Amino acid sequence: MEDLSLHILDIAENSIAAGAHNISIVVNEDAAHDLLTIEITDDGKGMSAEVLRSAADPFYTTRTTREIGFGLALLKDAAEMASGGMExxxxxxxxxxxxxxxxxxxxxxxxxxxxxxxxxxxLCSSVEVHVLYVHARDGNKVVFDTREIRDELGSISLNSVKAISVIRGYLNQEEDTLAH
Amino acid sequence: MGKIAIEDLAKIQEAARYKIALRQGAGRVRINVHMGTCGIAAGARGILTAVMKEIEARNLHDVIITNSGCAGLCSQEPMMTIEVLGEPAPVKYVLLTPEKITKIIDMHVLKGQVVKECALALGSERTR
Incomplete structure (x- = not known):
């Protein structure tokens, strides 16, 4: 993976494969503590303690737990390369x-x-999921919540390329406000 | 920051009137981008974005875009599968680039002509 946003997409795809309806992605860049934290939380089917033990082992893969795959091992490796870790x-x-x-x-x-x-x-994954995205950088923050859009617009569906295009434009503007 | 602006909400509402379904409905064409770990590492996210932008630019209302996991041919990623109503079989396109996407949308989705040089394989084995 070339960058962390690709790792995040990969882990969130695991969430979708695990039947999640809600995915929260929180990215916090904290220069004061020289720390970057990424948290991906879902309400999918979860893992047993036994599966969890092997989840980040790249050589652990069976048909029944196939959705776990290599992704976690790669993220763990990326974190450890940068004096961090994964839990x-x-x-x-x-x-x-x-x-x-x-x-x-x-x-x-x-x-x-x-x-x-x-x-x-x-947003255009095979199953519709609610996404909460928070990106904080040194006190500034971008918050994007698909639930907020649905609350404002009623039962509107976000599954059109036009709607996603509007959201892309909106998010790009918001991300620009975080510029160093 | 914070709440999404009213004008953006209005744009989304306007967009929802277009019947360009992403994942359900009876579209004429179904485009599936493979987004397993292997696909993502090879550039599938850029391919998905390119597909969305091409479909939006051409204002196509009968194309469903979706994504799925690893198809088991990791060395051929990024890949996508196109199914067209009435065609005998889905076509798997391999080793994709955004440039290839433009060509595939033009030729296959709009004109019904499979872009052979980008496809994984065509037809079944023959001895001669």
């Missing part, structure tokens, strides 16, 4: 939370990449 909390039938930390200034820390592309890609 997973998961409860069967309740959901999973993946948290990865990185030393923000580490020379091997991958760039964050294009979060707008990641969020819009999630």
């Amino acid at each position: 997973i909390q998961s409860t069967p039938n309740l959901g999973t939370k993946v948290r990865a930390t990185f030393q923000l200034s580490h020379i091997d820390r991958k760039p964050l990449g294009d979060m707008v592309e990641t969020i819009t890609a999630l």
Whole structure:
């Protein structure tokens, strides 16, 4: 993976494969503590303690747990390359939370990449999911919640390329407000 | 920041009037971008965005865009599968680039001509 936004998309695709209806993605860039934190939380089917133990093992893959795959192993590796780490909390039938930390200034820390592309890609996944996206950088914050749009517009569906195009434009503007 | 602006909401509402379904409905064409770990690492996200932009630019109302996981041919990623109503079989396109997407949408989706040089394979084996 070239950048962290691709890792995030990959982990969120796991969430969708695990039957999640709600996915929350929180990215926090904290220069004061030289820390980048990524948290992806879902309400998917979760993992048992046994599966959880092997979830980040790249050589652990069977047909029945195929949706776990390589993704977590790659994110863990990316975090550890940047003096960080990854932890997973998961409860069967309740959901999973993946948290990865990185030393923000580490020379091997991958760039964050294009979060707008990641969020819009999630919006056209094969199953409709609610996405909450928070991107904080040194006190400034972008918050995007598909529920907020639905609350404002009623039972409107976001599944059209036009709607996603509007959201892409909106998110790009919001991300620009975080510029250093 | 914070709440999404009223004008943006209005644009989304306007957009919803177009019947360009992404994942359900009886579209004439179904485009499925493979978004497993392998696909994402090889550039599937850019391919998905390129597909969305091409469909929007051409104002196509009968194309469903969706995505799925690894299809088991990781070395051929990024891949997408196109199904057209009435065609005998879905076509898998491999080793995609945004440039190839433009061509495939023009030729296959609009004109019904499979872009052979981008397809994984065509037809079944023959001995001669």
